[in-house]
Amino acid sequence: MIFSIDVEDWSQSVLNTSNPVTNRVYDNTVRLIDILEEHNHKATFFTLGNVAQKHPELIRRISDAGHEVASHGFNHQSIFNLTPKQVEEDITTSVKLLEDASGEKVIGFRAPNFSIREYLFEWYCEALAKNGLKYDSSLFPMKVIKYGIEREYSLKIFNKYSINEHYLSYVKIGKYKLPFFGGGYFRLSPYAITKLLSKNLDSRRAVFYMHPYETDYGELEAVKKAYGKIPLKWRLTQFAGRNSVEKKLHKLMDDFEFTSFKQEFYSNDSISTPRSTLSNIDEDITDIATTDKTDMTTKILYS
């Protein structure tokens, strides 16, 4: 399974993108590096360019520990709010900062807020390809309140630009696809539920995601002090359950094997098979040989 972390500072990336990056992102990310080390797992760190700018030594530390450094854009602007030119510049700037700090080539990207829609595919993929990127992990194949794509899309535009899509994992209950493997879903669910549902995922392609701040239960008081009252909606969706995350992570890492996208799919001896549609039910939630799927052209529509 893939362990992915979106490295960003909460008060800058979520509260207000014009806020400065704080030191909390440094300490929170180091905490995750230590937990991964303890369990001997690797991960992909999709990191904001502004974090690399403020804490270049953190990027080096991620890379020196054997993890993959990938890009999460420069300062967490949703892709659909930017022009094609701005997106290309945003990716170029962040990739350069991350490569300079890590000394490693960046090959992967995750859009802030999973902000990719079908009408953006063409120029978004073009911008990724122009920056020498090989894969994307931004599609959320189910509709939730703020983001996600409900119906099935062909990934032929991704394949045209040789960008492999590694979308986020889900569980299928009846005709509905539901997210559970990371973020607030992991934070707010009892671990037994996560464990039960994870057993049905493809052991190679499943993608877990989280943010370093989700282990930081002291942050609410700090942001209240710096920025005033935090709306109830955010206290519930962004801060609830943070004190349970570290304990749950230890259990998750005991129960499953994790690695980075780079190590699993893009190292010398690994095989990466492009997908043709967004979410292939059979492939995602059962453990079958992925190499048989190269000619899969089925386009499924869910109503």
Ligand SMILES: [Zn+2]
């Ligand atoms: Zn993010």
